[in-house]
Amino acid sequence: MAENTAVKFGVKTGWRAQSVWSEMLAEFVGCFVLLAFGAGCVAVAVVGLTESHRTMVIFQGAGGWMVIVxxxxxxxxxxxxxxxxxxxxxxxxxxxxxxxxxxxxxxxKVIPYWIAQVVGCFAGAAIVYYDYFRAINAWNLANHVLSRADPGGMTTFSIFATFPAAYYGSHQGLMLMDQVIATFFWCFLYLPSSTT
Incomplete structure (x- = not known):
């Protein structure tokens, strides 16, 4: 009875896919959703609100970080x-x-998952670019940006990628360590609570 009630109301019952294809599709869609909403909120904060000229006072300056976080x-x-x-x-x-x-x-299953995840992330980023390319172009035009080398050129690039801060200089090891530490904590917090 409880299982039927859970299914009736759409509660997940712990079912796992039996096919690697269905798992790959789930990873693709999950990564697509992750990037579509994640990069989408960055696009809103960086160019969407500013180029629509509807930026609320709370989101000016450092307030955009709330939208992103x-x-x-x-x-x-x-x-x-x-x-x-x-x-x-x-x-x-x-x-x-x-x-x-x-x-x-x-x-x-590692390589199939990786393929699905990477393709899903690129698809999610592509839909964000398609949705915001006019705002991106308007921001670049208004700020006289022709390439990423120009002052402010990394601003719209930051919608789709992270890159090291200037204070890292050419210290590749420090940049790598930053990513290793962040990934360690992500996995450290995620792995004990999850099973497949």
Missing amino acids: WGWAFAVTMAVYVAGGVSGAHINPAVTLAFAIKGNFPWR
Whole structure:
């Protein structure tokens, strides 16, 4: 009776996909949702509000970080809801690799998951670009940006990628360590609470 009630009201019952194709589709869609909403909220904060000339006082200056932080938080949550019941919602190649190293995930599925995740992320980013390319172009035009080398050229680029701050200089090791530390904490917090 409880199982029928859970299904009736759409509650996830822990079902996992039996096919690697359905798991790959879930990872693709999860990563698509992650980037569509995550990069989408950055696009809103960077060019959407500013180029529409409707920026509220709270979002001027440093207030845009609230849009980005909360947007990414909801993006991760939605991606987990979308993919979690089917694939476990790795939604990150580092998590897939960590599961495999830990022994909770078969190595034969690592490459298929990675492919689905990367393609899903690119598709999510592409839809954000399609939605905001006019605002991006308007911002670049208004700020006299012709390439990323121009002052302000990295601003619209930052919608789709992260890059090291100027204070890192040419210290590649420090940049790598920054990413290793962040990925470690992501996996450290995610792995103990998840099983596939």
